[in-house]
Amino acid sequence: MAEKNTAVHTLAPDEILQVKNLSINFGGLKAVDDLTFTLKEKEIFGLIGPNGAGKTTVFNCITQFYKPTAGEIWFRTNKGTVENLIGKQVHDIIRLGLVRTFQNVELIRELSIIDNVLIGAHIDFKASVLSQALKLPKARREERELRQQAESVLDYLGIVELKDQLAGGQPYGILKKVELARTLMCQPRLIILDEPAAGLNDVETEQLAETIHTIRDKYNCTIFLVEHDMRLVMSICNHICAISFGKLLANGTPSEIQNNKSVQEAYLGAEED
Numbered sequence: 643m644a645e646k647n648t649a650v651h652t653l654a655p656d657e658i659l660q661v662k663n664l665s666i667n668f669g670g671l672k673a674v675d676d677l678t679f680t681l682k683e684k685e686i687f688g689l690i691g692p693n694g695a696g697k698t699t700v701f702n703c704i705t706q707f708y709k710p711t712a713g714e715i716w717f718r719t720n721k722g723t724v725e726n727l728i729g730k731q732v733h734d735i736i737r738l739g740l741v742r743t744f745q746n747v748e749l750i751r752e753l754s755i756i757d758n759v760l761i762g763a764h765i766d767f768k769a770s771v772l773s774q775a776l777k778l779p780k781a782r783r784e785e786r787e788l789r790q791q792a793e794s795v796l797d798y799l800g801i802v803e804l805k806d807q808l809a810g811g812q813p814y815g816i817l818k819k820v821e822l823a824r825t826l827m828c829q830p831r832l833i834i835l836d837e838p839a840a841g842l843n844d845v846e847t848e849q850l851a852e853t854i855h856t857i858r859d860k861y862n863c864t865i866f867l868v869e870h871d872m873r874l875v876m877s878i879c880n881h882i883c884a885i886s887f888g889k890l891l892a893n894g895t896p897s898e899i900q901n902n903k904s905v906q907e908a909y910l911g912a913e914e915d
């Protein structure tokens with residue numbers, strides 16, 4: 643497992659995340675192999691690669707759902723500090739301003755849409771557990787404010803009229819928006835989206851592209867996504883990193899990636915399998 647790194651590291655002023663020499667093995671499989679790349683602030687950054695290339699594993703390492711075998715992950719936090727995320731708790735990473743969505747939408751079906759969104763805000767609850775349990779004025783006021791914030795996020799995403807409906811049974815496109823709304827409750831500095839367009843139709847995918855752009859601008863954050871829909875990736879990303887078998891293939895602008903021979907071969911090889 644990678645050692646918790648306490649060394650001081652600086653990112654360039656316009657950089658927000660640096661994944662450095664990241665590796666993780668599952669038994670004999672090198673799922674991520676000495677991978678290095680850097681994200682700039684306010685970028686929409688795409689991580690692409692054929693099935694099984696290691697994309698979700700990279701996300702799981704960054705958010706510390708998985709403990710990497712080696713490497714460093716430097717993040718410019720919402721406190722302005724630059725910290726290595728290795729060894730941190732998942733909830734601490736959220737507090738530092740790095741939040742994510744999942745490939746399979748993870749919501750509580752038995753809760754209303756707004757309560758699912760409020761789960762994203764519990765990390766920011768300032769009132770003590772006791773004053774929340776006793777519903778003291780401070781806790782009530784805080785809950786009211788968070789509910790207003792959740793409503794305004796849902797309104798922004800165009801689904802506020804559904805706020806009191808149960809999450810269970812909602813169309814997939816709505817569930818994806820609820821998950822996105824939940825990330826926006828955490829004062830994100832970097833949002834990681836794992837296959838945001840999976841399961842969406844063409845119209846919903848177009849709306850998603852617009853939503854991702856406006857979220858980046860309104861919330862002043864950086865977006866890091868894994869996505870198989872190449873049309874979406876090429877149209878919204880400023881920068882793309884392509885990987886195959888856990889290794890870096892190419893790093894560059896959408897047109898550099900599209901014209902890169904190794905990337906073309908990796909995708910052709912995957913199609914022939």
Ligand SMILES: Nc1ncnc2c1ncn2[C@@H]1O[C@H](COP(=O)(O)OP(=O)(O)OP(=O)(O)O)[C@@H](O)[C@H]1O
Nearest residue numbers: 668671673691692693694695696697698699700870
């Ligand atoms: N927890 C795990 N235990 C063992 N192997 C794993 C684990 N998680 C991922 N892997 C393996 O690591 C490799 C990379 O998987 P990963 O899900 O990261 O790929 P991916 O690029 O996200 O694929 P896809 O595009 O199909 O979602 C695969 O061979 C996968 O089987």
